[in-house]
Amino acid sequence: MKKILVPTDFSPQAENALKVAAQLAKRHNCEIYLLHILEIPLHEVDALSSYNNLPEAVFFMKLAHKRFEELKDKDYLQDLVVHETVDFHEIFKGIFHVCKKHDIDLIIMGSNGVSGFKEMLIGSNTEKVVRTSEIPVLVIKKEHDAFDVNDFVFASDFKNESKENYDKAIQFANVLNAKLHLLMVNTPNKFTTSADSKQRMQDFVDSSKFSNYTTNIYNDLSIEKGIMNFSQSIKADLIGMSTHGRQGISHFFNGSISEDLVNHAKRPVITFKI
Structure with a gap:
């Protein structure tokens, strides 16, 4: 992990994310990319360079630069490499654009739940990210x-399509020097026998040499509640899970389970896409 992206609207929630990014950057010698999005309609000009002649864009660019400078003067960012970036895309498109351009390894976003998401990354943009x-x-x-x-709780259905994300979770656990708690939630609508659940998790465990883990089967009324209740029971510091676009993970996460968990869980959540 060498490059961390922190989208910011300069809110307290965004600064909370930046403080975490700073701690990780200091431990692992990372660079931080601070991104602020100016959602000025592109159809108003013929090309991006034309924004130099658009008074509205010039004003907000200067304002963003001033706020960047104020942030970069914070004590917790001293001795770190921090890049400031302003983009004119829609929010979620701008994040993807910067990630690809700078080969970003991790995105860190701030939120205090639904209200926090709406304040920072308006509406469905957060869900898309x-x-x-x-x-x-x-x-x-x-x-x-x-x-x-x-x-660190890693919740999954432990089917083959999730093995790559299991490897990503292991890598992140190693970075954090954390114990990984593998979790499979059983619900009335998505019931799997204990024997099948244990075998699936064992197949994952056998596919790597990682040894700092536990395996857990938890019964609850819904997957989301099961993940949150299990995490509470062991006082987990972080919840990890997979996402699979709009389709959800086959036979496990469906609909908006990842977005719901991110919104409702009190703990930090990290998501990995299949």
Whole structure:
């Protein structure tokens, strides 16, 4: 992990994410890319360079630069490499554009739930980022004076299509020096026998040499509640899960489970796309 992207609207929630990014950057010698999106309609001009002649764009560019400078003067960013980027895309498109351009390894976003998402990344843009980002997305809910992750829950259906994300979760657990708690939630509508569940998880475990883990089967009324209740029971520091576009994970996560969990869980959540 070398490059971290932090989209910001300069809100307290966005700064919470930036503080976590700064801690990770200092531990792992990463660069931080701060991104602010100016949602000025592109159809108003013929080309991006034309914004130099658009008074509205010039004003907001200067304002963003001023706020960037104020942020970069914060004590927690001292001695770090911080790049400032302003983009004119729609929010979620701008994030993807910057990720591809700079080969970003991790996106960190701030939120305090639904209201926080609406404040930072308006409406469905956040859902699109969490659901479709090819890069892991870490969502931070509150200020962390010390972002220490000892117990990391990774929830999955443990089918073959999720093995790549299991590997990503292992990599992140190694970065954080955290214990990984593999979790399969059983619900009345998505019932799997204990024997089948254990075998699926064992197949994943056998596919790697990672040893700092536990395996867990948890029964609850819904997958979302099961993940949150299990995480609460072990006082987990982070929840990880897979996303699979609009279709959800086959036979496990469907609809908006990833977005719902990101909105409702009190703990930080990291998502990996299949």
